Amino acid sequence: MDEQEIVSKVRQCVATALGRDEDEVQVDKKLQSDLEAESIDYLDITFQLEKAFGISIDKDELFPQKIFQDEELVKNGVVTEKGLQFLEEKLPFADLATFRKDPRVTRVPDLFTVGLLVNYVKTKLASS
Amino acid sequence: MKYVLVDRFLELEAGRRAKSVKCVTAGEGFFGEADEYPPTLVLETILQTGGTVARLVAAPGTRTMLGKVERARFPAAARPGDRIVCEVEAILSRPEGTMCRGVARVDGRVVGEAEFMIIYLPEALTPKESPAAREQRRLLWQSLGIPWDGQ
Numbered sequence: 001m002d003e004q005e006i007v008s009k010v011r012q013c014v015a016t017a018l019g020r021d022e023d024e025v026q027v028d029k030k031l032q033s034d035l036e037a038e039s040i041d042y043l044d045i046t047f048q049l050e051k052a053f054g055i056s057i058d059k060d061e062l063f064p065q066k067i068f069q070d071e072e073l074v075k076n077g078v079v080t081e082k083g084l085q086f087l088e089e090k091l092p093f094a095d096l097a098t099f100r101k102d103p104r105v106t107r108v109p110d111l112f113t114v115g116l117l118v119n120y121v122k123t124k125l126a127s128s
Numbered sequence: 129m130k131y132v133l134v135d136r137f138l139e140l141e142a143g144r145r146a147k148s149v150k151c152v153t154a155g156e157g158f159f160g161e162a163d164e165y166p167p168t169l170v171l172e173t174i175l176q177t178g179g180t181v182a183r184l185v186a187a188p189g190t191r192t193m194l195g196k197v198e199r200a201r202f203p204a205a206a207r208p209g210d211r212i213v214c215e216v217e218a219i220l221s222r223p224e225g226t227m228c229r230g231v232a233r234v235d236g237r238v239v240g241e242a243e244f245m246i247i248y249l250p251e252a253l254t255p256k257e258s259p260a261a262r263e264q265r266r267l268l269w270q271s272l273g274i275p276w277d278g279q
Contacts, residue, residue, distance in 0.1 A: 019198065040195045040196050040245065040247065041196075043195065043222070043224050043225055043245065043247065044195075044196065044227070044245060046222065046224075047220045047222065047227050047245075050220065050222075051220055059222070059223050059224060
């Protein structure tokens with residue numbers, strides 16, 4: 001599957017899960033702040049990606065909830081160094097260099113873009 | 129299910145599919161001037177059918193809850209005297225939830241259809257069920273034809 005096909009299918013998946021037109025779902029769009037994804041939508045996106053690409057996504061693999069729950073990863077509303085390492089390990093496709101400059105936990109959802117999903121699927125397909 | 133709309137399960141495969149029946153009666157008192165059964169209650173009947181499919185495979189210590197409803201449509205109305213037959217299948221399942229597709233028909237005519245997600249939540253996040261409520265649920269499941277799993 002070439003990159004263009006992956007991008008197209010990921011956009012379709014996100015559009016279906018969020019009830020959006022595909023034209024609105026561009027790779028640079030943030031799932032939450034641009035496309036108004038809610039928590040339940042992340043599970044729907046996972047469903048759609050598994051179905052569309054025939055992949056299996058472990059719980060918390062794509063959208064790790066631990067960052068919002070573990071006190072060692074976030075202190076006083078800011079992601080700790082340990083938290084940053086956790087994100088780097090879990091989300092190697094995310095733009096963490098920019099995030100490190102202002103690591104407030106409220107900015108974590110902005111890491112999840114359509115482009116991140118595309119990169120995730122590419123890596124997943126390459127390893128299968 | 130505080131208000132049970134399903135009258136009986138005709139077929140039930142845990143985690144996979146179910147077929148249920150709901151008979152509409154004028155005595156339910158939900159009808160407006162058009163004598164049409166509210167589409168929201170048709171939807172609720174579909175959701176209760178699918179919720180049961182998912183609940184029967186919920187991991188111990190978890191409870192089911194409706195996550196979201198998509199692509200719901202109600203092309204025709206159901207009226208008093210109609211027998212609504214709901215067929216629901218689980219189309220995708222994960223540890224966090226199950227996506228279902230359901231359709232409700234009266235004499236083969238579609239009166240409602242939807243896709244919806246049932247999510248699994250830890251028991252600690254859901255209201256605690258009293259022993260009396262649990263016994264009431266056991267009796268209800270028995271009358272609906274749902275196998276009692278003791279959960």
